[in-house]
Amino acid sequence: VQLQASGGGLVQAGGSLRLACAASGASGRTISNNALAWFRQAPGKERQFVAGISWNGGTSNYDDSVKGRFTISRDRAKNTVYLQMNSLKPEDTAVYYCAVSRSSTVTSRLEYYLRWGQGTLVTVSS
Numbered sequence: 001v002q003l004q005a006s007g008g009g010l011v012q013a014g015g016s017l018r019l020a021c022a023a024s025g026a027s028g029r030t031i032s033n034n035a036l037a038w039f040r041q042a043p044g045k046e047r048q049f050v051a052g053i054s055w056n057g058g059t060s061n062y063d064d065s066v067k068g069r070f071t072i073s074r075d076r077a078k079n080t081v082y083l084q085m086n087s088l089k090p091e092d093t094a095v096y097y098c099a100v101s102r103s104s105t106v107t108s109r110l111e112y113y114l115r116w117g118q119g120t121l122v123t124v125s126s
Contacts, residue, residue, distance in 0.1 A: 001025035001115050005098050007083075008120030015124070016086045021098030021117050023079040035101040036074055036081040037113065040094035040122075047097070049108035051083060061106045066092075088124045095119040 007019040019038065023031045037052035051072040053060045060072050071084040081098055099113035 001031060001100060003098050003100065003115055003117035005096065005117040005120040008096060008122045010123045010125065011088055013088060013090055013124055013126050015088050016084070017088065017122060019083040019085065019096055019098075019120060019122075021081045023100070023115075030079050031100050031115075032076045032079065033104055035103055035106050036072075037099050037101065037106070037108075038072060038081070038083045038096055039099060039110070039113075040092075040096045041119075042094040045094075047110060048094075049110070050096070052101070052106035052108065053081065054106050055104035059106055061108065063108070085122070088122075090124045090126045093122060093124050095121050 001023050005021045033055050035054050038050040039047050040050050041047040051062045053072045069087045074081045097119045098117040100115040101112045102114050
């Protein structure tokens with residue numbers, strides 16, 4: 001399975017962006033039974049969990065730093081996960097990565113994620 005992330009860019013503080021990550025791969029292989037997540041990595045910092053969603057979309061978790069501002073969702077039919085980011089802050093600046101978990105339930109633990117997208121850069125100016 002390959003993941004292609006898109007939607008990053010430059011935005012002013014207070015603005016919004018919507019990231020998307022589409023999965024593709026061998027026929028019959030989908031991510032519909034896997035939890036999905038977004039992580040981010042700022043320069044000089046470790047990769048950080050941002051948001052995750054369970055296999056059926058019934059459960060979602062967020063890092064405290066983005067609660068109330070970001071919303072994760074998925075379209076199982078399209079094998080795509082989204083991250084709607086509102087009220088962006090300069091500290092949200094990072095490369096954002098989508099990832100597929102080996103589990104169907106949400107976890108923030110990095111080691112559970114088997115497949116990673118190439119990353120999309122989000123830059124928030126003050």
